[in-house]
Amino acid sequence: MNDLSPTKLAPDAYGVLSEPDTLTIQRLLPGPVERVWDYLTQSELRRQWLAAGEMALAVGAPFEFVWRNDELTSPSGPRSEGSAQEHRLQCEITELDPPKKLSITWGSTGGVIFTLEPIGTKALLTIVHRRVPERSTLLSVSSGWHTHLDILAARMAGQEPAEPFWDQINRLRPEYEQRIPG
Numbered sequence: 201m202n203d204l205s206p207t208k209l210a211p212d213a214y215g216v217l218s219e220p221d222t223l224t225i226q227r228l229l230p231g232p233v234e235r236v237w238d239y240l241t242q243s244e245l246r247r248q249w250l251a252a253g254e255m256a257l258a259v260g261a262p263f264e265f266v267w268r269n270d271e272l273t274s275p276s277g278p279r280s281e282g283s284a285q286e287h288r289l290q291c292e293i294t295e296l297d298p299p300k301k302l303s304i305t306w307g308s309t310g311g312v313i314f315t316l317e318p319i320g321t322k323a324l325l326t327i328v329h330r331r332v333p334e335r336s337t338l339l340s341v342s343s344g345w346h347t348h349l350d351i352l353a354a355r356m357a358g359q360e361p362a363e364p365f366w367d368q369i370n371r372l373r374p375e376y377e378q379r380i381p382g
Contacts, residue, residue: 214379215327215342222310223329223342227349230356231323233316237299239352240314248272249352251289259296265289269365272351277364308333309341325349338380343372 215225229236239245243252249272251265267287270276279285294311295303302314310331317324327345332338347368354361363371 214376215345217380218328219330221330221332221338223332223338223345224326225329225342225345225349226324226326227353228319229323229325229353231318231321233318233323234299236316236323236325236356237302239356240302241298248355250348253291255293257293257296257298259293261293263291263293265291272348273361273363273365275364277366277368277370279366280369283366309337325352335380335382339373339376342376342380343369346372346376 213226215223218224239249241255241257243254246252247266247268251267253263253265255261255263265288267289268285269283269287270279270285289307292305293302294305295301295313300316304312306312306329309329311329313326313328313330315326315328317326327349329341329345332341347365350363350368351361351365361368
């Protein structure tokens, strides 16, 4: 895996394959850890960068993510071909250690693990998306997490995202095609 230590972490750091079918991506965010935790677990905050959906914080608790990516930036840019205005995903909490770790199911993949670590006044968020079954999905997941995390970093810093959502997705996908082996 690439060296993603906090001292080498850039705000727009690319995700890397930590295993052949597992993406790991990190962001150093304005802290404290508890603030980032709220952006992961509270629907109203999470919908500003990822997806809405009420989440009962208990292992085994089911919930639904509701994506409306056109609402994440203004303008949103032209939607990628085949992308719906709204997307829903049924998930379940599989591990919970507030405010340090949250693991959830994620469709046909091996799930997503969010971990938080304090780094001075900031928080290092690490996302591990496990067992992504095919390369096309891995490319989509990579450009998606990268874009969503850039929006999260901007929102937490009190700024507007630097690039429209769909423009960034469409720019990053070919970059990840070069970075992720075929």
